[in-house]
Amino acid sequence: MPVAASASSGSVRRPLFARLWSRVAGPALDRAGIGDHRARLLAGLSGTVVEIGAGNGLNFPYYPPTVTRVLAVEPEEQLRALATESARTAPVPVEVVAGSAEALPADDASVDAVVVCLVLCSVPDQAAALAEARRVLKPGGQLRFFEHVRAESPAMRRVQRAVDATFWPLLCGGCHTGRDTRSAIDAAGFALTDVRTFTFPDTRLPSPAGRHILGAAQRTD
Structure with a gap:
């Protein structure tokens, strides 16, 4: 999952993870059909968008032409360089910058939408990251999200707790x-307007990162 830095740093280096994501995990998700979910995530957006944890730019081809600018925030140096390359062929203007999920390089109430895609799982402070998303959104602006989340079954939740306490974050x-x-x-001051819950990828063996939500929420004032 694309990396989000702590509030104290706008740039991080995780070269092993960057290689794993760009060469293995990202392509594997593409083969599993993640492109359809990326397209749904971004459909209907317009105006100025901030994408938090843009990774190597895998969302860029799916932005609709009604988007006038994407500020793509990615702290990991290698992924950010790859995203800069991807931005050159994106269908909309994309500016790739270093930055922290908890300290976004954007003014208050300055953007029409904030996009988080497989990144809220990795931010050090989820509440602070969501507060920043709310801060930069215009009143009535949208948060678009596609994230893997806590499982519904008690058994898988136990698995999640075990892997989260050991090897998975590393x-x-x-x-x-x-x-x-x-x-x-919901707790960050957003009104959920559209939420789909599903398993992805659809594999025989369940994954602790298999339960996902995809949807939109609106900034409330």
């Missing part, structure tokens, strides 16, 4: 599989 750029991200969005 291998996956700080990712945690068991966060209750839907509740966090």
Whole structure:
């Protein structure tokens, strides 16, 4: 999952994770059909957008032409360089910058939408990141999210707690599989307007990172 830095740093280096994501995990998700979910995530957006944890720019091809500018924030140096390359062929103007999820390089109430895609699992402070998203959104602006979340079954929740306490965050750029991200969005002052819950990828063996939500929420004032 794309990396989000702590509030104290706008740039991080995780070269092993960056290689794993760009060469293995990202292509594997593409083969599993994640492109359809990326397209739904971004459909209907317009105006100025901030994308938090843009990774190597895998969302860029899916932005609709009604978007006039994307400020793509990515702290990991290698992923940010790859995103800069991807931005050159994006269908909309994309500016790739270093930055922290908890201290976004954007003014108050200055953007029409904030996009988070497989990144709220890895931010050190989820509440602070969502507060920043709310800060930069215009009144009535949208938060678009596609995230893996806490499982519904007690058995898988136990698995999530176990992997989150051991190897998963170390291998996956700080990712945690068991966060209750839907509740966090609601608690951050957003009104959920559209939420789909589903399993992805659809594999025979269940994954601790398999439960996902995709949807939109509106800044409330």
